[in-house]
Amino acid sequence: MAYWLFKSEPDVWGWDQQTAKGAVGEEWGGVRNYQARNNMRAMKNGDLGFFYHSRSGLEIVGIVEVCAESHPDSTTDDPRWDCVDIRAVRPFGKAVTLEQIKADARLKDMVLVNNSRLSVQPVTDKEWKIICALGETQP
DNA sequence: GCCAACGTTGGC
DNA sequence: GCCAACGTTGGC
Secondary structure: OOEEEEEEOOOOOOHHHHHHOHHHOEEOOOOOOHHHHHHHHOOOOOOEEEEEEOOOOOEEEEEEEEEEEEEEOOOOOOOOOEEEEEEEEEEEEEEEEHHHHHHOHHHOOOHHHHOOOOOEEEEOHHHHHHHHHHOOOOO
16 A cells, blocks of 8 residues: 655646546546656555645645556557546645645655655655644544 | 756757 | 757746
8 A cells, every 4th residue: 555646736637626526536647757657557546645736736635546557548649658547535624735844844855845846756654644644634 | 927947859 | 878958847
């Protein structure tokens, strides 16, 4: 069981849209970065992830679950790109901002802080627990 | 809206 | 195989 973080610009695809997809979930297509793709290839059904609003949000707003393992990205014919499907699990009681994360010494090694350009990234068990507590939700 | 940081592309 | 040029991302 691994933990991840998915970034999306809320103006393009936000938490409300993700939630509206319900248990069916949504293909996390359109990722054109090898590192992000490799992370998705490593995901298993049932893995959990944070849903982060980039650019105009800058906060983690909820938890999603991988509901379809790596498969070809339907938004391209290029065979290099695979992606998973994710579905919303539950929102945070309270969104956790990037500012909060940066200010927390326990989270200084998070990829979110150190490689801000990676749109699909791993989260450690420890980081998962800390952020769930800050977000006032069950880990 | 700007621009630094990063990743990718392509000429050599 | 190097690296300059280019495109994109995302924090500010």
